[in-house]
Amino acid sequence: MARRCVMADGQAASQTILVVGGGMSGLTAAVEAAEVGRDVILVEKRPYLGGRVAQLNKYFPKLCTPACGLEINYQRVRNNPRITVLTLTEVQEIQGSEGDYTVRLRENPRFVNEKCTACGECAKACDAEVDDEFNFGLSKVKAVGNGHNMAYPNRYAMSPEFAKTPEAEKLVAVCPVGAIEPKMEAKESTLHISSIIWATGWTPYDASKIRPYGYGRIPNVTTNMRIERMANKFGPSGGKIVRDDGKEIKNVAFIQCAGSRDHNYLPFCSRICCLASMKQTTYVREQFPDAKITIYYIDLRAMDRYEAFQKKIEADQGIRWIKSKPARIDADLESRSPIVIGEDTLTGVRYADKYDLVVLATGMEPNIAASPVPASGMTYDAYGFLANATTGIVGTGCATGPQDVSGSVQASTAAALKAIQSAAKARG
Numbered sequence: 001m002a003r004r005c006v007m008a009d010g011q012a013a014s015q016t017i018l019v020v021g022g023g024m025s026g027l028t029a030a031v032e033a034a035e036v037g038r039d040v041i042l043v044e045k046r047p048y049l050g051g052r053v054a055q056l057n058k059y060f061p062k063l064c065t066p067a068c069g070l071e072i073n074y075q076r077v078r079n080n081p082r083i084t085v086l087t088l089t090e091v092q093e094i095q096g097s098e099g100d101y102t103v104r105l106r107e108n109p110r111f112v113n114e115k116c117t118a119c120g121e122c123a124k125a126c127d128a129e130v131d132d133e134f135n136f137g138l139s140k141v142k143a144v145g146n147g148h149n150m151a152y153p154n155r156y157a158m159s160p161e162f163a164k165t166p167e168a169e170k171l172v173a174v175c176p177v178g179a180i181e182p183k184m185e186a187k188e189s190t191l192h193i194s195s196i197i198w199a200t201g202w203t204p205y206d207a208s209k210i211r212p213y214g215y216g217r218i219p220n221v222t223t224n225m226r227i228e229r230m231a232n233k234f235g236p237s238g239g240k241i242v243r244d245d246g247k248e249i250k251n252v253a254f255i256q257c258a259g260s261r262d263h264n265y266l267p268f269c270s271r272i273c274c275l276a277s278m279k280q281t282t283y284v285r286e287q288f289p290d291a292k293i294t295i296y297y298i299d300l301r302a303m304d305r306y307e308a309f310q311k312k313i314e315a316d317q318g319i320r321w322i323k324s325k326p327a328r329i330d331a332d333l334e335s336r337s338p339i340v341i342g343e344d345t346l347t348g349v350r351y352a353d354k355y356d357l358v359v360l361a362t363g364m365e366p367n368i369a370a371s372p373v374p375a376s377g378m379t380y381d382a383y384g385f386l387a388n389a390t391t392g393i394v395g396t397g398c399a400t401g402p403q404d405v406s407g408s409v410q411a412s413t414a415a416a417l418k419a420i421q422s423a424a425k426a427r428g
């Protein structure tokens with residue numbers, strides 16, 4: 001991670017662009033700006049880059065693995081000395097105006113220093129486990145590790161709670177290169193920046209808020225992001241989509257707009273959930289060729305080139321499409337199977353159908369709603385997404401609204417151009 005770092009307290013770096021958020025949008029903006037010769041500082045609050053895309057099993061419409069898109073960007077970051085990556089870092093305060101911002105950062109401790117070679121000796125010696133955030137708590141991981149199989153940078157991090165324990169101190173002697181530092185502290189720094197790209201993305205809507213669907217109370221009701229992890233061979237079940245009792249799936253339902261387009265929960269359409277569920281039917285079909293699949297939908301949103309993807313999925317005769325927003329999910333206590341209850345709006349027929357697994361297609365909430373841009377003059381739309389408010393701070397990707405990956409990449413290339421223009425103004 002040797003970088004030509006333009007960060008220096010009190011030292012001007014007027015042409016430097018700050019990118020906040022290291023998902024597909026932030027990565028794209030960072031490499032595009034750096035490849036035309038701008039210095040870029042990319043800050044990411046997690047220990048690794050990649051954002052939500054790193055958690056997907058495959059991408060629609062091509063159904064390739066996220067490694068294709070991410071690895072190319074990691075290489076572009078790795079090979080470009082103009083990009084400085086700061087993980088576990090968040091922006092505390094932004095002051096100034098286009099061309100001349102002063103930004104205060106806080107870098108949280110990793111408890112593992114830059115000498116780490118990811119050899120794994122510390123993890124082997126560590127007995128403590130924590131919930132695996134990357135797998136949405138579906139599994140446990142060692143309290144020291146590199147997060148997931150595609151993590152970049154491939155450097156270990158330690159859980160802050162574990163770092164306080166005597167067991168963490170014992171790992172200091174285990175590391176062959178002296179990388180373990182349980183007493184590492186947070187660092188604050190100040191940057192001088194010409195423009196800022198805000199790409200903090202989204203978080204899955206909390207399905208437990210949708211009380212009638214019983215997520216968290218009724219067994220075998222899961223979410224679209226959890227099934228991405230389940231289907232992944234590096235995921236919590238080694239790639240096998242299973243019920244919580246380990247039984248196979250013979251009959252699965254996807255409920256679209258779970259909480260979305262509903263003023264009680266998330267009033268807007270997240271635009272990708274229909275496509276994500278269609279994609280996930282292919283995960284089920286690959287593993288269970290005879291499985292029955294049902295999709296409950298209000299209306300299907302597969303715009304433009306995605307219509308062809310929908311046609312491809314519709315060719316699967318084992319999928320039943322029911323136009324309906326289910327009223328609720330009950331539990332069959334004996335079989336631990338969810339029962340989906342509602343009315344087919346095309347036929348008026350009521351149903352109460354039992355499934356092995358129900359997948360709630362929950363939408364995307366903007367991270368920015370919980371953690372707004374710490375600058376004055378910013379505005380947000382009715383749903384909490386960033387509405388670009390100042391010329392020097394540009395929003396992109398899912399920080400500005402629900403987007404697919406290709407939309408995020410296009411918007412981020414445009415954001416890089418705007419940031420470069422602000423940097424050019426800084427030159428005077």
Ligand SMILES: Cc1cc2nc3c(=O)[nH]c(=O)nc-3n(C[C@H](O)[C@H](O)[C@H](O)COP(=O)(O)OP(=O)(O)OC[C@H]3O[C@@H](n4cnc5c(N)ncnc54)[C@H](O)[C@@H]3O)c2cc1C
Pocket residue numbers: 020021022023024025026043044045046049050051052053056058059060061089090091199200201202203224225228272276279362363364367371396397398399403404405406408
């Ligand atoms: C179930 C599901 C399946 C999907 N499948 C597909 C698919 O197959 N194909 C497709 O095209 N799209 C898919 N999408 C959409 C895709 O996930 C998004 O397009 C993509 O994640 C957008 O990238 P982003 O960088 O804007 O946001 P994110 O991926 O959310 O990345 C944002 C990054 O910013 C970081 N961050 C957040 N806050 C801060 C902060 N304050 N400071 C620093 N860093 C911060 C986060 O940790 C994260 O790394 C799917 C979405 C869902 C819900």
